Amino acid sequence: MRGLFNKDVLFFGGKGGVGKTTCASATALAASRAGKRVLLVSTDPAHSTSDIFERKITADPTEISPSLHAMEIDATTESQRYVKGVKAHIAELFGHAILKEANRQIDLAATMPGAEEVALFDRMGGLIRGEDDRFDLIVFDTAPTGHTLRLIRMPELMEAWIKALSRSRRAMLGIEQDDKTDPIMITLNERLERLRLLRARLVSGRTTGFVLVLIPERLPIEETARAIEQLDEVGVKVGTLVLNRVLPAMTQDSFLAARRRQEDVYLKEIDQRFAAHRIIRVPQLESDVYGLAALDRISALLTATDLNGRALS
Ligand SMILES: Nc1ncnc2c1ncn2[C@@H]1O[C@H](COP(=O)(O)OP(=O)(O)O)[C@@H](O)[C@H]1O
Ligand SMILES: [Mg+2]
Known part of the structure:
Protein backbone atom coordinates (compact mmCIF):
# COMPACT_ATOMS: atom_id res chain seq x y z
CA MET A 1 0.00 0.00 0.00
CA ARG A 2 2.89 2.37 0.69
CA GLY A 3 3.89 2.21 -3.00
CA LEU A 4 0.57 3.89 -3.68
CA PHE A 5 1.59 6.94 -1.64
CA ASN A 6 4.06 7.85 -4.38
CA LYS A 7 1.35 8.24 -7.02
CA ASP A 8 -0.23 11.62 -7.78
CA VAL A 9 -3.79 10.31 -7.90
CA LEU A 10 -5.56 7.32 -6.36
CA PHE A 11 -9.06 6.08 -7.12
CA PHE A 12 -10.99 3.82 -4.77
CA GLY A 13 -13.82 1.98 -6.47
CA GLY A 14 -16.16 -0.92 -5.82
CA LYS A 15 -19.76 -1.75 -5.03
CA GLY A 16 -21.80 0.31 -2.56
CA GLY A 17 -21.17 -0.57 1.08
CA VAL A 18 -17.94 -2.58 0.64
CA GLY A 19 -15.75 0.02 2.35
CA LYS A 20 -14.60 2.46 -0.36
CA THR A 21 -14.97 5.52 1.83
CA THR A 22 -13.36 3.76 4.79
CA CYS A 23 -10.33 2.58 2.79
CA ALA A 24 -9.93 5.82 0.80
CA SER A 25 -10.05 7.84 4.04
CA ALA A 26 -7.65 5.53 5.87
CA THR A 27 -5.21 5.59 2.95
CA ALA A 28 -5.39 9.39 2.69
CA LEU A 29 -4.79 9.70 6.43
CA ALA A 30 -1.87 7.24 6.34
CA ALA A 31 -0.25 9.07 3.41
CA SER A 32 -0.62 12.40 5.24
CA ARG A 33 0.97 10.88 8.36
CA ALA A 34 3.82 9.68 6.10
CA GLY A 35 4.50 13.30 5.15
CA LYS A 36 2.50 13.71 1.93
CA ARG A 37 0.22 16.70 1.42
CA VAL A 38 -3.03 14.92 0.68
CA LEU A 39 -6.44 15.92 -0.65
CA LEU A 40 -9.29 13.46 -0.16
CA VAL A 41 -12.12 14.05 -2.63
CA SER A 42 -15.51 12.43 -2.26
CA THR A 43 -17.54 12.30 -5.47
CA ASP A 44 -20.15 9.83 -4.24
CA PRO A 45 -23.46 11.65 -3.72
CA ALA A 46 -23.82 9.59 -0.51
CA HIS A 47 -20.93 11.69 0.91
CA SER A 48 -19.90 9.77 3.97
CA THR A 49 -16.48 11.40 4.46
CA SER A 50 -18.23 14.04 6.62
CA ASP A 51 -19.55 11.22 8.83
CA ILE A 52 -16.30 9.29 9.00
CA PHE A 53 -14.21 12.34 9.97
CA GLU A 54 -17.05 13.56 12.17
CA ARG A 55 -17.03 17.09 10.78
CA LYS A 56 -18.54 19.14 7.99
CA ILE A 57 -16.71 18.81 4.68
CA THR A 58 -17.60 21.21 1.85
CA ALA A 59 -16.99 21.66 -1.89
CA ASP A 60 -13.72 23.48 -1.12
CA PRO A 61 -10.69 21.78 0.43
CA THR A 62 -10.73 22.04 4.24
CA GLU A 63 -7.90 20.87 6.47
CA ILE A 64 -9.18 18.05 8.67
CA SER A 65 -5.86 16.86 10.11
CA PRO A 66 -2.25 18.04 9.60
CA SER A 67 -1.37 17.71 5.87
CA LEU A 68 -4.80 16.27 5.08
CA HIS A 69 -7.51 18.26 3.32
CA ALA A 70 -10.90 16.93 2.28
CA MET A 71 -13.70 18.04 0.00
CA GLU A 72 -17.05 16.66 -1.14
CA ILE A 73 -18.24 17.54 -4.62
CA ASP A 74 -21.43 16.70 -6.43
CA ALA A 75 -22.77 17.08 -9.94
CA ASP A 122 -14.46 19.03 -15.34
CA ARG A 123 -13.74 19.76 -11.67
CA MET A 124 -12.22 16.31 -11.13
CA GLY A 125 -10.15 16.79 -14.30
CA GLY A 126 -8.69 20.03 -12.95
CA LEU A 127 -7.69 18.27 -9.73
CA ILE A 128 -6.20 15.29 -11.57
CA ARG A 129 -4.13 17.57 -13.80
CA GLY A 130 -2.67 19.04 -10.63
CA GLU A 131 -4.19 22.54 -10.88
CA ASP A 132 -4.03 22.85 -7.09
CA ASP A 133 -0.33 22.64 -6.30
CA ARG A 134 -0.88 22.49 -2.55
CA PHE A 135 -1.18 18.69 -2.80
CA ASP A 136 1.19 15.81 -3.56
CA LEU A 137 -1.52 13.17 -3.63
CA ILE A 138 -5.23 13.28 -4.43
CA VAL A 139 -7.37 10.38 -3.24
CA PHE A 140 -10.78 9.95 -4.86
CA ASP A 141 -13.54 8.19 -3.00
CA THR A 142 -15.78 7.49 -5.98
CA ALA A 143 -19.28 6.38 -6.70
CA PRO A 144 -19.58 2.82 -8.07
CA THR A 145 -17.51 1.80 -11.09
CA GLY A 146 -19.67 3.03 -14.01
CA HIS A 147 -18.98 6.61 -12.99
CA THR A 148 -15.20 6.18 -13.13
CA LEU A 149 -15.45 4.49 -16.52
CA ARG A 150 -17.39 7.44 -17.86
CA LEU A 151 -14.72 9.78 -16.51
CA ARG A 201 -2.71 10.92 -16.53
CA LEU A 202 -5.62 8.55 -15.96
CA VAL A 203 -4.09 5.71 -17.93
CA SER A 204 -0.55 6.21 -16.64
CA GLY A 205 0.20 3.63 -13.98
CA ARG A 206 3.06 5.81 -12.81
CA THR A 207 0.89 8.76 -11.81
CA THR A 208 -2.48 7.15 -11.16
CA GLY A 209 -3.45 4.10 -9.11
CA PHE A 210 -6.78 2.31 -9.17
CA VAL A 211 -7.75 0.34 -6.09
CA LEU A 212 -10.87 -1.81 -6.05
CA VAL A 213 -12.44 -2.69 -2.72
CA LEU A 214 -14.50 -5.84 -2.28
CA ILE A 215 -15.81 -8.11 0.45
CA PRO A 216 -15.84 -11.91 0.38
CA GLU A 217 -19.34 -12.29 -1.07
CA ARG A 218 -20.68 -13.43 -4.45
CA LEU A 219 -21.86 -10.12 -5.97
CA PRO A 220 -18.82 -7.99 -5.05
CA ILE A 221 -16.54 -10.67 -6.54
CA GLU A 222 -18.41 -10.59 -9.84
CA GLU A 223 -18.54 -6.80 -9.83
CA THR A 224 -14.78 -6.66 -9.24
CA ALA A 225 -14.05 -9.03 -12.11
CA ARG A 226 -16.25 -6.93 -14.39
CA ALA A 227 -14.67 -3.66 -13.26
CA ILE A 228 -11.13 -4.99 -13.87
CA GLU A 229 -12.15 -6.03 -17.38
CA GLN A 230 -13.93 -2.79 -18.22
CA LEU A 231 -11.10 -0.65 -16.88
CA ASP A 232 -8.63 -2.76 -18.86
CA GLU A 233 -10.63 -2.07 -22.02
CA VAL A 234 -10.08 1.67 -21.58
CA GLY A 235 -6.39 1.23 -20.85
CA VAL A 236 -6.42 1.30 -17.04
CA LYS A 237 -4.70 -1.40 -15.02
CA VAL A 238 -6.04 -2.15 -11.56
CA GLY A 239 -3.06 -3.01 -9.39
CA THR A 240 -4.36 -3.45 -5.88
CA LEU A 241 -7.49 -5.03 -4.45
CA VAL A 242 -8.54 -4.47 -0.88
CA LEU A 243 -10.43 -7.45 0.45
CA ASN A 244 -12.33 -5.89 3.30
CA ARG A 245 -14.29 -7.27 6.26
CA VAL A 246 -12.66 -10.70 6.40
CA LEU A 247 -13.88 -12.65 9.44
CA PRO A 248 -11.38 -14.05 11.95
CA ALA A 249 -10.24 -17.57 11.06
CA MET A 250 -10.31 -18.79 14.65
CA THR A 251 -13.59 -18.56 16.44
CA GLN A 252 -15.38 -20.47 19.19
CA ASP A 253 -18.76 -19.32 17.99
CA SER A 254 -20.51 -21.91 15.78
CA PHE A 255 -22.46 -19.33 13.79
CA LEU A 256 -19.31 -17.32 13.01
CA ALA A 257 -17.39 -20.52 12.26
CA ALA A 258 -20.02 -21.56 9.71
CA ARG A 259 -19.99 -18.14 8.16
CA ARG A 260 -16.20 -18.23 7.98
CA ARG A 261 -16.30 -21.63 6.24
CA GLN A 262 -18.53 -20.09 3.57
CA GLU A 263 -16.12 -17.16 3.35
CA ASP A 264 -13.17 -19.51 2.91
CA VAL A 265 -14.67 -20.70 -0.35
CA TYR A 266 -14.81 -17.09 -1.56
CA LEU A 267 -11.32 -16.29 -0.26
CA LYS A 268 -9.91 -19.18 -2.31
CA GLU A 269 -11.86 -18.11 -5.36
CA ILE A 270 -10.63 -14.52 -4.96
CA ASP A 271 -7.00 -15.66 -4.68
CA GLN A 272 -7.36 -17.69 -7.85
CA ARG A 273 -9.34 -15.29 -9.99
CA PHE A 274 -7.34 -12.24 -9.01
CA ALA A 275 -3.92 -13.86 -8.80
CA ALA A 276 -2.45 -11.14 -11.01
CA HIS A 277 -3.29 -8.49 -8.41
CA ARG A 278 -1.91 -7.57 -5.07
CA ILE A 279 -4.61 -8.34 -2.53
CA ILE A 280 -4.63 -6.66 0.85
CA ARG A 281 -6.88 -8.26 3.43
CA VAL A 282 -8.54 -6.11 6.06
CA PRO A 283 -10.34 -7.91 8.87
CA GLN A 284 -13.89 -7.24 9.98
CA LEU A 285 -13.61 -4.95 13.01
CA GLU A 286 -15.96 -5.29 15.96
CA SER A 287 -17.55 -1.90 15.24
CA ASP A 288 -18.10 0.63 12.44
CA VAL A 289 -15.19 2.85 11.49
CA TYR A 290 -15.62 6.46 12.63
CA GLY A 291 -13.10 9.07 13.75
CA LEU A 292 -9.33 9.38 13.39
CA ALA A 293 -8.42 6.65 15.89
CA ALA A 294 -10.50 4.00 14.10
CA LEU A 295 -9.15 5.16 10.73
CA ASP A 296 -5.58 4.88 11.99
CA ARG A 297 -6.36 1.30 12.89
CA ILE A 298 -7.57 0.57 9.35
CA SER A 299 -4.51 2.41 7.93
CA ALA A 300 -2.22 0.18 9.97
CA LEU A 301 -3.98 -2.91 8.63
CA LEU A 302 -3.83 -1.59 5.05
CA THR A 303 -0.17 -0.67 5.13
CA ALA A 304 1.24 -3.44 7.30
CA THR A 305 0.70 -6.64 5.42
CA ASP A 306 -0.32 -8.14 2.14
CA LEU A 307 -2.01 -11.46 1.61
CA ASN A 308 1.03 -13.46 2.60
CA GLY A 309 1.74 -11.38 5.63
CA ARG A 310 4.73 -9.68 3.99
CA ALA A 311 5.43 -6.10 4.96
CA LEU A 312 4.50 -3.77 2.15
CA SER A 313 7.15 -1.10 2.57
N1 LIG B 1 -13.17 -3.55 8.17
C1 LIG B 1 -14.32 -3.09 8.65
N2 LIG B 1 -14.79 -3.51 9.85
C2 LIG B 1 -15.96 -3.06 10.35
N3 LIG B 1 -16.75 -2.17 9.71
C3 LIG B 1 -16.35 -1.71 8.51
C4 LIG B 1 -15.12 -2.13 7.91
N4 LIG B 1 -15.00 -1.49 6.71
C5 LIG B 1 -16.10 -0.71 6.57
N5 LIG B 1 -16.92 -0.82 7.65
C6 LIG B 1 -18.21 -0.17 7.85
O1 LIG B 1 -19.06 -0.54 6.76
C7 LIG B 1 -19.90 0.54 6.38
C8 LIG B 1 -19.73 0.83 4.89
O2 LIG B 1 -18.42 1.30 4.65
P1 LIG B 1 -18.14 2.49 3.62
O3 LIG B 1 -16.68 2.74 3.65
O4 LIG B 1 -19.04 3.64 3.90
O5 LIG B 1 -18.56 1.78 2.26
P2 LIG B 1 -18.74 2.42 0.79
O6 LIG B 1 -18.06 3.75 0.77
O7 LIG B 1 -18.11 1.44 -0.14
O8 LIG B 1 -20.22 2.54 0.56
C9 LIG B 1 -19.54 1.70 7.28
O9 LIG B 1 -20.45 1.76 8.33
C10 LIG B 1 -18.15 1.34 7.80
O10 LIG B 1 -17.90 1.89 9.08
MG1 LIG C 1 -18.83 5.66 0.35
Whole structure:
Protein backbone atom coordinates (compact mmCIF):
# COMPACT_ATOMS: atom_id res chain seq x y z
CA MET A 1 0.00 0.00 0.00
CA ARG A 2 2.89 2.37 0.69
CA GLY A 3 3.89 2.21 -3.00
CA LEU A 4 0.57 3.89 -3.68
CA PHE A 5 1.59 6.94 -1.64
CA ASN A 6 4.06 7.85 -4.38
CA LYS A 7 1.35 8.24 -7.02
CA ASP A 8 -0.23 11.62 -7.78
CA VAL A 9 -3.79 10.31 -7.90
CA LEU A 10 -5.56 7.32 -6.36
CA PHE A 11 -9.06 6.08 -7.12
CA PHE A 12 -10.99 3.82 -4.77
CA GLY A 13 -13.82 1.98 -6.47
CA GLY A 14 -16.16 -0.92 -5.82
CA LYS A 15 -19.76 -1.75 -5.03
CA GLY A 16 -21.80 0.31 -2.56
CA GLY A 17 -21.17 -0.57 1.08
CA VAL A 18 -17.94 -2.58 0.64
CA GLY A 19 -15.75 0.02 2.35
CA LYS A 20 -14.60 2.46 -0.36
CA THR A 21 -14.97 5.52 1.83
CA THR A 22 -13.36 3.76 4.79
CA CYS A 23 -10.33 2.58 2.79
CA ALA A 24 -9.93 5.82 0.80
CA SER A 25 -10.05 7.84 4.04
CA ALA A 26 -7.65 5.53 5.87
CA THR A 27 -5.21 5.59 2.95
CA ALA A 28 -5.39 9.39 2.69
CA LEU A 29 -4.79 9.70 6.43
CA ALA A 30 -1.87 7.24 6.34
CA ALA A 31 -0.25 9.07 3.41
CA SER A 32 -0.62 12.40 5.24
CA ARG A 33 0.97 10.88 8.36
CA ALA A 34 3.82 9.68 6.10
CA GLY A 35 4.50 13.30 5.15
CA LYS A 36 2.50 13.71 1.93
CA ARG A 37 0.22 16.70 1.42
CA VAL A 38 -3.03 14.92 0.68
CA LEU A 39 -6.44 15.92 -0.65
CA LEU A 40 -9.29 13.46 -0.16
CA VAL A 41 -12.12 14.05 -2.63
CA SER A 42 -15.51 12.43 -2.26
CA THR A 43 -17.54 12.30 -5.47
CA ASP A 44 -20.15 9.83 -4.24
CA PRO A 45 -23.46 11.65 -3.72
CA ALA A 46 -23.82 9.59 -0.51
CA HIS A 47 -20.93 11.69 0.91
CA SER A 48 -19.90 9.77 3.97
CA THR A 49 -16.48 11.40 4.46
CA SER A 50 -18.23 14.04 6.62
CA ASP A 51 -19.55 11.22 8.83
CA ILE A 52 -16.30 9.29 9.00
CA PHE A 53 -14.21 12.34 9.97
CA GLU A 54 -17.05 13.56 12.17
CA ARG A 55 -17.03 17.09 10.78
CA LYS A 56 -18.54 19.14 7.99
CA ILE A 57 -16.71 18.81 4.68
CA THR A 58 -17.60 21.21 1.85
CA ALA A 59 -16.99 21.66 -1.89
CA ASP A 60 -13.72 23.48 -1.12
CA PRO A 61 -10.69 21.78 0.43
CA THR A 62 -10.73 22.04 4.24
CA GLU A 63 -7.90 20.87 6.47
CA ILE A 64 -9.18 18.05 8.67
CA SER A 65 -5.86 16.86 10.11
CA PRO A 66 -2.25 18.04 9.60
CA SER A 67 -1.37 17.71 5.87
CA LEU A 68 -4.80 16.27 5.08
CA HIS A 69 -7.51 18.26 3.32
CA ALA A 70 -10.90 16.93 2.28
CA MET A 71 -13.70 18.04 0.00
CA GLU A 72 -17.05 16.66 -1.14
CA ILE A 73 -18.24 17.54 -4.62
CA ASP A 74 -21.43 16.70 -6.43
CA ALA A 75 -22.77 17.08 -9.94
CA THR A 76 -25.51 19.63 -9.20
CA THR A 77 -23.33 22.18 -7.42
CA GLU A 78 -20.47 21.71 -9.85
CA SER A 79 -22.88 22.26 -12.72
CA GLN A 80 -23.97 25.60 -11.21
CA ARG A 81 -20.35 26.61 -10.69
CA TYR A 82 -19.50 25.54 -14.25
CA VAL A 83 -22.37 27.48 -15.81
CA LYS A 84 -21.34 30.61 -13.89
CA GLY A 85 -17.77 30.18 -15.14
CA VAL A 86 -18.82 29.72 -18.76
CA LYS A 87 -21.07 32.79 -18.61
CA ALA A 88 -18.28 34.92 -17.17
CA HIS A 89 -15.94 33.66 -19.87
CA ILE A 90 -18.41 34.45 -22.67
CA ALA A 91 -19.02 37.92 -21.23
CA GLU A 92 -15.26 38.50 -21.21
CA LEU A 93 -14.86 37.32 -24.81
CA PHE A 94 -17.82 39.05 -26.41
CA GLY A 95 -18.89 41.85 -24.15
CA HIS A 96 -22.47 42.35 -23.11
CA ALA A 97 -24.04 42.70 -26.55
CA ILE A 98 -24.79 39.03 -27.08
CA LEU A 99 -24.81 38.07 -23.43
CA LYS A 100 -28.54 37.65 -23.02
CA GLU A 101 -28.89 35.25 -25.91
CA ALA A 102 -25.70 33.39 -24.98
CA ASN A 103 -26.86 32.99 -21.36
CA ARG A 104 -30.18 31.62 -22.52
CA GLN A 105 -28.37 29.02 -24.62
CA ILE A 106 -26.03 28.11 -21.79
CA ASP A 107 -28.95 27.68 -19.36
CA LEU A 108 -30.63 25.44 -21.92
CA ALA A 109 -27.46 23.37 -22.43
CA ALA A 110 -27.12 22.95 -18.66
CA THR A 111 -30.46 21.14 -18.51
CA MET A 112 -29.41 18.53 -21.09
CA PRO A 113 -28.97 14.97 -19.89
CA GLY A 114 -25.40 14.36 -18.78
CA ALA A 115 -24.56 18.06 -18.46
CA GLU A 116 -24.22 17.92 -14.68
CA GLU A 117 -21.85 14.98 -14.88
CA VAL A 118 -19.69 16.81 -17.42
CA ALA A 119 -19.37 19.66 -14.91
CA LEU A 120 -18.37 17.26 -12.14
CA PHE A 121 -15.78 15.62 -14.40
CA ASP A 122 -14.46 19.03 -15.34
CA ARG A 123 -13.74 19.76 -11.67
CA MET A 124 -12.22 16.31 -11.13
CA GLY A 125 -10.15 16.79 -14.30
CA GLY A 126 -8.69 20.03 -12.95
CA LEU A 127 -7.69 18.27 -9.73
CA ILE A 128 -6.20 15.29 -11.57
CA ARG A 129 -4.13 17.57 -13.80
CA GLY A 130 -2.67 19.04 -10.63
CA GLU A 131 -4.19 22.54 -10.88
CA ASP A 132 -4.03 22.85 -7.09
CA ASP A 133 -0.33 22.64 -6.30
CA ARG A 134 -0.88 22.49 -2.55
CA PHE A 135 -1.18 18.69 -2.80
CA ASP A 136 1.19 15.81 -3.56
CA LEU A 137 -1.52 13.17 -3.63
CA ILE A 138 -5.23 13.28 -4.43
CA VAL A 139 -7.37 10.38 -3.24
CA PHE A 140 -10.78 9.95 -4.86
CA ASP A 141 -13.54 8.19 -3.00
CA THR A 142 -15.78 7.49 -5.98
CA ALA A 143 -19.28 6.38 -6.70
CA PRO A 144 -19.58 2.82 -8.07
CA THR A 145 -17.51 1.80 -11.09
CA GLY A 146 -19.67 3.03 -14.01
CA HIS A 147 -18.98 6.61 -12.99
CA THR A 148 -15.20 6.18 -13.13
CA LEU A 149 -15.45 4.49 -16.52
CA ARG A 150 -17.39 7.44 -17.86
CA LEU A 151 -14.72 9.78 -16.51
CA ILE A 152 -12.01 7.90 -18.38
CA ARG A 153 -14.03 7.87 -21.59
CA MET A 154 -14.95 11.53 -21.24
CA PRO A 155 -11.78 12.95 -22.87
CA GLU A 156 -12.42 10.76 -25.91
CA LEU A 157 -16.07 11.81 -26.19
CA MET A 158 -15.30 15.46 -25.63
CA GLU A 159 -12.47 15.31 -28.17
CA ALA A 160 -14.89 14.24 -30.90
CA TRP A 161 -17.28 16.97 -29.86
CA ILE A 162 -14.62 19.68 -29.75
CA LYS A 163 -13.30 18.65 -33.17
CA ALA A 164 -16.81 18.97 -34.60
CA LEU A 165 -17.16 22.40 -33.02
CA SER A 166 -13.79 23.45 -34.46
CA ARG A 167 -14.88 22.32 -37.92
CA SER A 168 -18.08 24.33 -37.79
CA ARG A 169 -16.19 27.33 -36.44
CA ARG A 170 -13.72 27.12 -39.34
CA ALA A 171 -16.60 26.82 -41.81
CA MET A 172 -18.25 29.86 -40.25
CA LEU A 173 -15.06 31.89 -40.55
CA GLY A 174 -14.55 30.52 -44.09
CA ILE A 175 -11.03 29.23 -43.39
CA GLU A 176 -9.20 25.94 -43.88
CA GLN A 177 -6.69 26.08 -41.04
CA ASP A 178 -7.27 27.06 -37.41
CA ASP A 179 -7.16 30.81 -36.92
CA LYS A 180 -4.61 31.14 -34.14
CA THR A 181 -6.05 34.51 -33.11
CA ASP A 182 -9.71 33.48 -32.97
CA PRO A 183 -10.65 33.39 -29.27
CA ILE A 184 -13.15 30.56 -29.76
CA MET A 185 -10.61 28.40 -31.59
CA ILE A 186 -8.08 29.15 -28.87
CA THR A 187 -10.55 28.12 -26.17
CA LEU A 188 -11.48 24.91 -28.01
CA ASN A 189 -7.87 23.95 -28.57
CA GLU A 190 -6.99 24.61 -24.94
CA ARG A 191 -9.85 22.37 -23.88
CA LEU A 192 -8.67 19.63 -26.19
CA GLU A 193 -5.13 19.84 -24.82
CA ARG A 194 -6.43 19.68 -21.23
CA LEU A 195 -8.54 16.62 -22.01
CA ARG A 196 -5.61 14.84 -23.64
CA LEU A 197 -3.45 15.54 -20.61
CA LEU A 198 -6.23 14.27 -18.33
CA ARG A 199 -6.55 11.03 -20.25
CA ALA A 200 -2.78 10.51 -20.30
CA ARG A 201 -2.71 10.92 -16.53
CA LEU A 202 -5.62 8.55 -15.96
CA VAL A 203 -4.09 5.71 -17.93
CA SER A 204 -0.55 6.21 -16.64
CA GLY A 205 0.20 3.63 -13.98
CA ARG A 206 3.06 5.81 -12.81
CA THR A 207 0.89 8.76 -11.81
CA THR A 208 -2.48 7.15 -11.16
CA GLY A 209 -3.45 4.10 -9.11
CA PHE A 210 -6.78 2.31 -9.17
CA VAL A 211 -7.75 0.34 -6.09
CA LEU A 212 -10.87 -1.81 -6.05
CA VAL A 213 -12.44 -2.69 -2.72
CA LEU A 214 -14.50 -5.84 -2.28
CA ILE A 215 -15.81 -8.11 0.45
CA PRO A 216 -15.84 -11.91 0.38
CA GLU A 217 -19.34 -12.29 -1.07
CA ARG A 218 -20.68 -13.43 -4.45
CA LEU A 219 -21.86 -10.12 -5.97
CA PRO A 220 -18.82 -7.99 -5.05
CA ILE A 221 -16.54 -10.67 -6.54
CA GLU A 222 -18.41 -10.59 -9.84
CA GLU A 223 -18.54 -6.80 -9.83
CA THR A 224 -14.78 -6.66 -9.24
CA ALA A 225 -14.05 -9.03 -12.11
CA ARG A 226 -16.25 -6.93 -14.39
CA ALA A 227 -14.67 -3.66 -13.26
CA ILE A 228 -11.13 -4.99 -13.87
CA GLU A 229 -12.15 -6.03 -17.38
CA GLN A 230 -13.93 -2.79 -18.22
CA LEU A 231 -11.10 -0.65 -16.88
CA ASP A 232 -8.63 -2.76 -18.86
CA GLU A 233 -10.63 -2.07 -22.02
CA VAL A 234 -10.08 1.67 -21.58
CA GLY A 235 -6.39 1.23 -20.85
CA VAL A 236 -6.42 1.30 -17.04
CA LYS A 237 -4.70 -1.40 -15.02
CA VAL A 238 -6.04 -2.15 -11.56
CA GLY A 239 -3.06 -3.01 -9.39
CA THR A 240 -4.36 -3.45 -5.88
CA LEU A 241 -7.49 -5.03 -4.45
CA VAL A 242 -8.54 -4.47 -0.88
CA LEU A 243 -10.43 -7.45 0.45
CA ASN A 244 -12.33 -5.89 3.30
CA ARG A 245 -14.29 -7.27 6.26
CA VAL A 246 -12.66 -10.70 6.40
CA LEU A 247 -13.88 -12.65 9.44
CA PRO A 248 -11.38 -14.05 11.95
CA ALA A 249 -10.24 -17.57 11.06
CA MET A 250 -10.31 -18.79 14.65
CA THR A 251 -13.59 -18.56 16.44
CA GLN A 252 -15.38 -20.47 19.19
CA ASP A 253 -18.76 -19.32 17.99
CA SER A 254 -20.51 -21.91 15.78
CA PHE A 255 -22.46 -19.33 13.79
CA LEU A 256 -19.31 -17.32 13.01
CA ALA A 257 -17.39 -20.52 12.26
CA ALA A 258 -20.02 -21.56 9.71
CA ARG A 259 -19.99 -18.14 8.16
CA ARG A 260 -16.20 -18.23 7.98
CA ARG A 261 -16.30 -21.63 6.24
CA GLN A 262 -18.53 -20.09 3.57
CA GLU A 263 -16.12 -17.16 3.35
CA ASP A 264 -13.17 -19.51 2.91
CA VAL A 265 -14.67 -20.70 -0.35
CA TYR A 266 -14.81 -17.09 -1.56
CA LEU A 267 -11.32 -16.29 -0.26
CA LYS A 268 -9.91 -19.18 -2.31
CA GLU A 269 -11.86 -18.11 -5.36
CA ILE A 270 -10.63 -14.52 -4.96
CA ASP A 271 -7.00 -15.66 -4.68
CA GLN A 272 -7.36 -17.69 -7.85
CA ARG A 273 -9.34 -15.29 -9.99
CA PHE A 274 -7.34 -12.24 -9.01
CA ALA A 275 -3.92 -13.86 -8.80
CA ALA A 276 -2.45 -11.14 -11.01
CA HIS A 277 -3.29 -8.49 -8.41
CA ARG A 278 -1.91 -7.57 -5.07
CA ILE A 279 -4.61 -8.34 -2.53
CA ILE A 280 -4.63 -6.66 0.85
CA ARG A 281 -6.88 -8.26 3.43
CA VAL A 282 -8.54 -6.11 6.06
CA PRO A 283 -10.34 -7.91 8.87
CA GLN A 284 -13.89 -7.24 9.98
CA LEU A 285 -13.61 -4.95 13.01
CA GLU A 286 -15.96 -5.29 15.96
CA SER A 287 -17.55 -1.90 15.24
CA ASP A 288 -18.10 0.63 12.44
CA VAL A 289 -15.19 2.85 11.49
CA TYR A 290 -15.62 6.46 12.63
CA GLY A 291 -13.10 9.07 13.75
CA LEU A 292 -9.33 9.38 13.39
CA ALA A 293 -8.42 6.65 15.89
CA ALA A 294 -10.50 4.00 14.10
CA LEU A 295 -9.15 5.16 10.73
CA ASP A 296 -5.58 4.88 11.99
CA ARG A 297 -6.36 1.30 12.89
CA ILE A 298 -7.57 0.57 9.35
CA SER A 299 -4.51 2.41 7.93
CA ALA A 300 -2.22 0.18 9.97
CA LEU A 301 -3.98 -2.91 8.63
CA LEU A 302 -3.83 -1.59 5.05
CA THR A 303 -0.17 -0.67 5.13
CA ALA A 304 1.24 -3.44 7.30
CA THR A 305 0.70 -6.64 5.42
CA ASP A 306 -0.32 -8.14 2.14
CA LEU A 307 -2.01 -11.46 1.61
CA ASN A 308 1.03 -13.46 2.60
CA GLY A 309 1.74 -11.38 5.63
CA ARG A 310 4.73 -9.68 3.99
CA ALA A 311 5.43 -6.10 4.96
CA LEU A 312 4.50 -3.77 2.15
CA SER A 313 7.15 -1.10 2.57
N1 LIG B 1 -13.17 -3.55 8.17
C1 LIG B 1 -14.32 -3.09 8.65
N2 LIG B 1 -14.79 -3.51 9.85
C2 LIG B 1 -15.96 -3.06 10.35
N3 LIG B 1 -16.75 -2.17 9.71
C3 LIG B 1 -16.35 -1.71 8.51
C4 LIG B 1 -15.12 -2.13 7.91
N4 LIG B 1 -15.00 -1.49 6.71
C5 LIG B 1 -16.10 -0.71 6.57
N5 LIG B 1 -16.92 -0.82 7.65
C6 LIG B 1 -18.21 -0.17 7.85
O1 LIG B 1 -19.06 -0.54 6.76
C7 LIG B 1 -19.90 0.54 6.38
C8 LIG B 1 -19.73 0.83 4.89
O2 LIG B 1 -18.42 1.30 4.65
P1 LIG B 1 -18.14 2.49 3.62
O3 LIG B 1 -16.68 2.74 3.65
O4 LIG B 1 -19.04 3.64 3.90
O5 LIG B 1 -18.56 1.78 2.26
P2 LIG B 1 -18.74 2.42 0.79
O6 LIG B 1 -18.06 3.75 0.77
O7 LIG B 1 -18.11 1.44 -0.14
O8 LIG B 1 -20.22 2.54 0.56
C9 LIG B 1 -19.54 1.70 7.28
O9 LIG B 1 -20.45 1.76 8.33
C10 LIG B 1 -18.15 1.34 7.80
O10 LIG B 1 -17.90 1.89 9.08
MG1 LIG C 1 -18.83 5.66 0.35
